[in-house]
């Protein structure tokens with residue numbers, strides 16, 4: 001399926017996928033290519049501008065430069081990208097502009113230049129504060145470099161988030177809790193803590209799943225302890241003053257939350273540009289998800305000849321919309337917005353959902369919260385931590 | 401009548417019965433040279449695939465004998481599996497002679513003997529025929545010696561032939577004319593016609609295959625089925641040619657068909673006698689036994705909406721299969737279905753396949769069970785094949801189970817292993833005798849319940865495929881019967897309950913609990929799986945609770961993939977049956993109840 005004319009749908013959230021990395025990490029399934037030269041990166045920036053189109057859009061609330069390794073572009077190209085964005089849509093000082101950063105690819109001066117270009121939030125791919133873990137993951141940086149990047153970012157007054165991975169073979173829950181203490185200690189105001197997943201297409205997956213090896217990268221793989229890690233993460237970070245506002249996202253204060261991610265989880269439309277970028281478009285034709293194919297060359301080629309990049313899309317049925325809202329809502333402390341569900345999927349579907357949710361309350365998996373007691377219209381289905389951990393099956397039960 | 405010969409061809413499987421029939425039919429011009437056997441004998445797909453004949457049929461041929469006279473040869477085909485041993489004997493009862501086919505390269509085998517004994521009991525003239533003599537490196541003398549020593553027949557009377565090349569076929573035909581005696585019986589007597597088969601035709605109703613023993617029958621007569629007294633107007637009689645050929649009448653000594661007002665084949669049971677309503681015979685022909693199912697399974701449509709279709713299909717099958725007995729039942733796990741009785745395992749399997757293939761149904765068939773005879777304290781006797789009908793054990797005075805007499809022929813080196821298998825399966829009265837040097841026939845009395853699962857498979861693997869198996873039903877004997885319940889979180893899953901011997905209960909319970917543990921996905925709570933006899937728990941497993949299943953990441957780019965995964969799981973959930981709070985995937989029932997699983 002080819003994407004219909006989606007270019008101009010007005011959204012206030014923009015995602016730009018930067019598909020370059022110095023070297024692929026062993027666990028990573030994001031789309032990116034290695035060893036990009038200057039010329040290729042220049043072409044990429046130009047093409048992003050082309051894909052953004054010439055239509056003027058509404059003021060942006062969030063811009064997110066993700067990847068890949070956006071910091072690899074260098075401050076000058078990042079500035080060009082953000083200029084291109086501003087040419088089309090107003091970007092106010094309250095707009096959240098996030099840059100994903102690999103500690104090895106940027107220094108304080110670079111960060112400072114990015115800040116001048118408009119970046120106000122940095123998400124640093126730390127992954128671990130233990131060198132042997134970083135090596136096992138195939139990261140290019142070491143723990144020292146990681147700490148340095150956090151310090152630089154904080155000292156420049158940038159909102160700072162770090163990514164961490166848990167559940168590595170050989171990692172104990174206790175060692176992980178220590179890392180969390182380290183993370184908190186370095187002053188970051190946001191942590192994204194993920195369980196390691198064995199994604200198809202990655203070297204880890206090949207060794208573990210396809211080749212069925214018992215030892216991967218010199219470490220023995222045991223039965224997953226994801227459950228214990230998950231609860232330990234939430235409990236430890238809470239103790240350290242973070243709120244787990246999503247399955248893997250933790251913020252010190254409400255204003256430290258990632259507004260960009262919250263928007264996607266709240267099912268708000270967003271626009272994605274760059275190869276492999278996804279968009280969620282709501283317009284006269286309905287609710288659509290579209291995604292550019294993960295092919296840099298084809299993407300460049302199309303845009304350079306003035307054509308639309310190859311993409312696929314799907315139109316969501318009311319049931320699918322509900323399923324998405326429920327599955328995303330149960331991942332977040334904010335829960336499921338029933339008012340929005342009602343508008344999109346109809347009263348009966350919501351009533352049924354509410355009935356099932358009430359049954360779950362007894363089991364302590366969710367709570368029903370209204371703006372005021374007895375106000376049924378504003379009720380949200382909010383997961384407890386227990387419910388959040390079971391979000392997948394609860395979503396199935398609610399949408400049955 | 402002097403020029404009629406009624407005969408059958410009997411053989412161990414694969415020795416060439418079908419090929420030889422074909423060859424004879426072609427030689428006599430009964431079927432044109434290019435037609436295949438699919439046209440006449442062995443006409444069902446399933447039969448051909450399995451290489452067995454399910455139902456007997458018959459065909460009439462013209463043949464000029466060595467004396468230059470024209471003869472009418474009636475070939476009555478017999479089914480070739482132990483499940484149909486009664487049908488075989490009824491088909492043979494319609495004949496005066498039998499051609500006993502022996503593969504030149506294999507020699508005498510278990511079924512060679514079993515079939516010959518059946519033919520001998522009925523006093524048939526037996527013509528041994530050594531087939532496949534075109535094969536290289538044969539030791540024909542050895543086969544002839546076996547004919548003398550193991551069958552007790554005169555090897556001088558054996559005919560060597562090849563159904564492949566046609567060599568020796570004329571000699572076979574001549575021997576049928578000269579050695580098989582002509583039928584006896586008197587046309588003037590009241591009608592006695594032996595039913596040896598019948599099939600259902602959607603336009604004509606039951607087409608009944610008979611051997612007229614006494615008297616004659618013509619269209620317009622009123623017939624009576626002797627066991628039931630059912631009467632009907634005869635619409636057509638005739639001979640079996642390439643197609644049915646109507647005749648004015650069929651008389652004593654002849655083989656033919658009768659079409660009457662009777663629709664379902666169940667009303668013309670095999671072995672029964674048809675007589676004239678106006679001038680009835682004084683009594684029926686000997687040997688009639690009502691076909692009784694010995695193996696029972698429950699059959700449910702996988703998709704509960706298909707129940708009506710299953711009902712229809714069973715009704716249609718029963719029109720053509722007198723031995724198919726079924727009764728509606730319902731299960732909380734599987735919905736509404738039927739309890740079906742079969743003559744044996746093969747019959748059960750074939751029926752399932754026909755339902756699935758010919759009626760396009762997707763079915764769930766429970767493990768087969770046998771029937772138990774239960775005597776209540778009040779003296780009442782009940783036959784029970786369904787655990788759901790098992791009475792309160794306190795009310796039971798005694799239980800009995802059906803025994804069979806099994807006969808297994810094998811090279812003697814395997815005797816020890818097979819004897820052990822029989823003992824493990826509660827076999828008693830083991831006896832063995834040498835049928836020839838190096839080959840023994842092991843006879844054992846053993847509960848039917850012990851052989852319906854995987855006994856035959858075990859036998860084959862123990863004897864590397866050289867062991868044959870044949871059985872006949874003996875009688876009910878006392879047995880220690882218990883009802884095993886499988887409970888999931890305290891609630892009994894009715895479909896998984898079973899009746900079995902006390903000694904088997906624990907092992908089976910353990911195996912089932914373990915299987916269920918593998919098949920039931922983790923829930924938000926712990927699931928206890930238990931095997932229980934009455935209130936006593938004899939096996940237990942636990943499925944631990946899942947506390948987390950959410951995936952770590954779900955960014956904009958992951959949403960579509962994630963939703964599709966959930967949609968797929970939702971689809972999968974439809975195929976779950978919920979028990980109390982526990983969702984059991986349907987495939988768990990399959991895994992637990994599947995045949996050949998112990």
Ligand SMILES: Nc1nc2c(ncn2[C@@H]2O[C@H](COP(=O)(O)OP(=O)(O)O)[C@@H](O)[C@H]2O)c(=O)[nH]1
Pocket residue numbers: 411412413414415416417418419420451531532533534535561562563564565
């Ligand atoms: N070489 C040879 N093969 C034969 C002969 N008769 C039958 N066969 C083969 O033996 C196998 C079994 O024959 P079939 O007639 O189906 O045996 P049935 O099971 O007794 O009906 C088939 O593969 C036949 O082709 C024969 O005279 N010579």
Ligand code: SF4
Pocket residue numbers: 020021022023024025028029030032067068069102125
């Ligand atoms: S984890 Fe980040 S740096 Fe590593 S390959 Fe993936 S996108 Fe690139």
